[in-house]
Amino acid sequence: MTAVASYLEARAQQGTWLVRVDDIDPPREVPGAADTILRQLAQHGLHWDEPVRYQSRRHEAYQAAVDTLLGRGQAFYCTLSRRALAELGGVHPGPSVAVATAHDSAVRLAVPDTPVAFTDRLQGPQSFALRDTEGAFVIRRRDGLYAYQLACAVDDADDGITDVLRGVDLIDSTPRQLHVLDCLARPRPRYGHLPVLVGTDGQKLSKSTGAAALGDDATANMALILRRLGLALPAELTGAPCPAQLAWALPHWTLNRLTGQQACPLPP
Structure with missing residues (x-):
């Protein structure tokens, strides 16, 4: 469903639709x-409009960003264990526990004293106090x-992404990625x-809740998803090939039909 919605939005805006593999x-x-x-x-x-991006091939870019953040004093080395962090209530105290060496250390990014705020195109104004x-x-x-937060940001x-559309279950990741971009002085996407x-x-349908894998009947899948996205697909097109369904959906597509929604139930 996320793929279909983002695809239609990119096409409606005469943009390019990119696929990235977070591996x-x-x-x-x-x-x-x-x-x-x-497949x-x-x-x-x-x-997709350009070659697939694989994060596993981007380590040099990620290390360059880490080096920049360390060099600016925005990131620091840390050896605090999960157990020690849990004893602190799960909230990291920041650079006060930094260590001087990279040996056997994680790298953490310090967070601002003020909330990270943005206006979500569907969920409205958002504000996250990362420090708390x-x-x-x-x-x-x-x-x-x-x-993940560093790599995605x-x-x-680097890809000049202007708009990100993804599930609301990932909205907590957005302020962290925005903070990474702000620290690197890179533009924020919407x-x-x-x-x-x-x-x-x-x-939510997921592996952890035992949801079934995507079925092989692409035409039925597409018809169901278009209905879940609020598009009343004509009956004569429910069995049509996916390109025909997408071609019908494109001129009827508006992202704002999903404003404020956080769940789309599948039929029994």
Whole structure:
């Protein structure tokens, strides 16, 4: 659903639609999953405009950003364990616990005293007091892997991304990524956080809740998703190929039809 909505919005704005694979955490990756996702996008008529970006090939860019933030005194080395952090209530105290060496250390980014604010295209004004909720956050892990918040922010900046559309379940990531961009003096994209699909129990569809994998009937999938996005697909098009459904949907698409929504229930 997120792919379809972002695709339609990019096309409606005469923009380019890009696909990025966030493969920077090898221990958590499922072999073949990225190829499956790309195949499913193409199967549903969702064709990207530029070569796919793989975060696993961007380590030099991420390290350059870490070096910049360390050099400016905005980031610091830290050896505080998870247990020690939990004893502090889960909120990192900041540079006061910094260590001088990179050996066996994570790199954390200090957070501002004032809230990070932005206006979400769908969810409205947002404000997050990072100092109170999390404190300084990791941008490079102790094991040397780069953190999602850093990688996404750097990729958005380097690719000149103007608009990000993603699920509302990721809205807590946005202030962290905005803070990374602000520290690097890079432009902020606009963000829109779309409603997520939920089952009859109200839970977000995900592996952790036992949701089934995407079925192979692309035409049925597309028709269902367009209805969930508020587009009344004509009955004669429900069995049409995905490109025909998307071609009908494009002139009827407006992002603001989803304003304020945080969940889209699937039918029983």
